[in-house]
Amino acid sequence: MEKKWWKESVVYQIYPRSFKDSNGDGIGDLQGIISKLDYLKELGVGVIWLSPVYESPNDDNGYDISDYKAIMDEFGTMEDWEELLEGLHKRGMKLMMDLVVNHSSDEHAWFIESRKSKDNPYRDYYIWRPGKDGNEPNNWTSFFSGSAWQYHEETDEYFLHLFSKKQPDLNWENPVLRNEIYDMMKWWLDKGVDGFRINVINLISKEDGLPSTPGGKKYDWGGDYFMNGPRVHEYLQEMNREVLSKYDMMTVGECPGASPEDAARYANEEGTELNMIFTFEHMDLDSGPGGKWDVKDWTLADLKDVMTKWQKDLEGRGWNSLYLNNHDQPRMVSRFGNDQEYRVESAKMLATFLHMMQGTPYIYQGEELGMTNVKFDSLEEYNDIEIHNMYREKVTEGGEDHAKIMEAIYRKGRDNARTPMQWDDSEHAGFTIGTPWLKVNPNYKEINAENALKDPSSIFYYYKELNRLRKEHDIIVYGTYDLILEDNPQIYAYTRSLGEEKLVIMCNFTKENATCTLPEDIQYESASLLIGNYVEGTAEERLEGLQLRPYEARVYRLN
Incomplete structure (x- = not known):
């Protein structure tokens, strides 16, 4: 097995909006991150994965990008970003940017042109189709509930959006668009970026003809027609030839619905596509037949089955990514551990369980402190578009029980991971001197970085020791x-x-x-x-x- 720096690294994910606010507007920013670089260095991580900081109208917290080569005003300036990159490199750490190229914002210049007319040169940058019998072009649903199509009256056609209606899908069938994306990637890499985490990259190839799912449902999950599609490997191999192979860099692709067989192609040892992927099978262990919000209890037997399958099926064929939470998932100590009387012990246990497997470990901000899920009193206190769309569909329009759906939000909602980072026991946990964009978890008085750094037996120092051991023992990486x-x-x-x-x-x-x-x-x-x-x-x-x-x-x- 070939040795690589990205196999030996530990990655720390920063969700910028919630990490550290430097100017009192209640929103985390780049200068806030810069102020905490020594904290990250002390933890012993090697790579920082930065969730999107590009120009965005923020319909989906930055995953709707309106300008791939600009920094969102709320986060700072390009000069701030360059200072961050320099500060990381000076401390021996690398920077991995989030790359979102399955879709853009509907406020991106490409889409603004695309919707002007059917013969606009940018029309084919997106997926436009006429309706069928007065309905949408097919019956696919969005990841965020409701139809995956949005009608555009001026041109009398629909555009595809697998996520929010403000996130139109890009048309990867168009080679001109693909070249634009590759040029943009090279622009960032030439600025010194060390890699990309590539958002939902296995959705970029859709089934020819965009067929409806069988069964005649008005709206139905169409994942079989847009996940791991017919040309996805062709596109990724082209991306690798044109961009990735030309740089000493790291890539991880977010691939919902990918099997180990799929992963062995995406993350093959020959290095023709990506370095590794994020799988979701272990994240679905507490999902019932009705999907994510149909919450059930997970079992240890199922966890063993799934984790072992991925470890063994990729052995010698590809590389695993190791994670138990991120910005889209609830806090791992609340989900897989015991966030009450055994919070510290179970947080350390879960870290050991994960970091000792073969693959590259990912730490999500606050995980090293044992941060937990949150229970806000009312739906209005939640910010996430996915939560509000789901509640409207299931309760407001569907008549389901409010209390049952709120319980599902408490357990699985994405805002569990997005409450501000807990730095100390001052107001708003030291995240901001203003009003935070999302409320702080009330347990910040006890659970915070200042307390952790004072306590030699804290979860923080346990993570630091795991990171040190990984550098010293090849068996932890390659065994x-x-x-x-x-x-x-x-x-x-x-x-x-x-x-x-x-x-x-x-x-x-x-x-x-x-x-x-x-x-x-x-x-x-x-x-x-x-x-x-x-x-x-x-x-x-x-x-x-x-x-x-x-x-x-x-x-x-x-x-």
């Missing part, structure tokens, strides 16, 4: 993964192997004590503790019949 104790209902345990070296990782996912009896073929006569969330040091210890305390994690090196 092969094998599941053990498959049927244990409390413990997720696995090994990592590289040459003669072997690690065994044991994680108790429950609030009860658990007995860990290792398989006979694991030789542990001489074992040293590499890291554990209850214990310190590396004293040798026999592992027979080891008792794991609630949410305990231990990693042993077997000599």
Whole structure:
């Protein structure tokens, strides 16, 4: 397996709007990030992934871009961005920008031209179609609920938007558009960017003819017709030839609905497309038949199945990305751990569980503090367009129970991850001296960076130690993964192997004590503790019949 810097890195995701406000307007900005670069350096991360900071009307918090080569006024200026890049590079860190090229904003100059007339040169930059029998061109629904089509009266046609109606899909069938995108990517890379996280990149190729889903539903999920479409690999290989292969850079593609087989093509070891992808299968473990908002309890057995499938199916064929939360997902300690009496222990356990697997780990801002989900009192206090569209469809128009839908929002809503970063116990958690764009989680008095940095046993310093170990031990990066104790209902345990070296990782996912009896073929006569969330040091210890305390994690090196 070829060694690469992006395999050995740990990535930290910043959601700029919620990270740190420098000017008191209640919105995080680039100067705010610059003021916290030493904090990130102290944590020991190697790459910063910056969620979109481009010019945008902010219909979807920056994922609707109106100018790919400008910085949003709320975040600062291009000079601020250049200062941020320089500050990161000076500290030995790299910058990965968010790239959103499945769609643009409807306020982008391309779309403004595109809607002027059917024969405008920019018309073919987007996906326009006439209606059918007085209805939309097909019955696809948007990710944000409702029809995926928007009627445009002036030209008597509809345009496709798989997300908000202010996010029209770009037409990747058009080679002129593709070249515009590649030129824009090269422009950023020539400015010094070290990589791209590419938003919903496996949606860029739609099925020929844009067929309706069968069954005659007025609106139906059409994912089979626009996820992992017929020309997506052709486009990504072209992008790789034209742009990616010409730079020493990192890429991760967001790919909803991708299987390990798909990933082995997107993130192949030959390097003809992307370095890795974000999969979503483990993020759907608590989704019922009705989708994301049909919330059910996840099971440890299912988590073992999904994580092991991705580890083994990509072994030697592709590279995994490792994450349990991000700006679109609820807080991991609330979802997969215990955010009450075992918040600290379970946050550390989950970090151990994830960072010891093969792949590149991603830390979402505040994860290193054990930040939790939030329960706002009213729907009006939530900002996210997805939440409001879903509530209108299910409750206002669909008559579903308000309390049931609010409970789903508490568990799965994207604003759980977007509450401002908790820096200290002052008003608004030290995020801003103004009024924050989204309310701060009330638990900031206890959970904040200032407290964490004062406490040598904090979650922050545990993450720092995980990051240090990754730099020192190739086995953590490159070792092969094998599941053990498959049927244990409390413990997720696995090994990592590289040459003669072997690690065994044991994680108790429950609030009860658990007995860990290792398989006979694991030789542990001489074992040293590499890291554990209850214990310190590396004293040798026999592992027979080891008792794991609630949410305990231990990693042993077997000599």
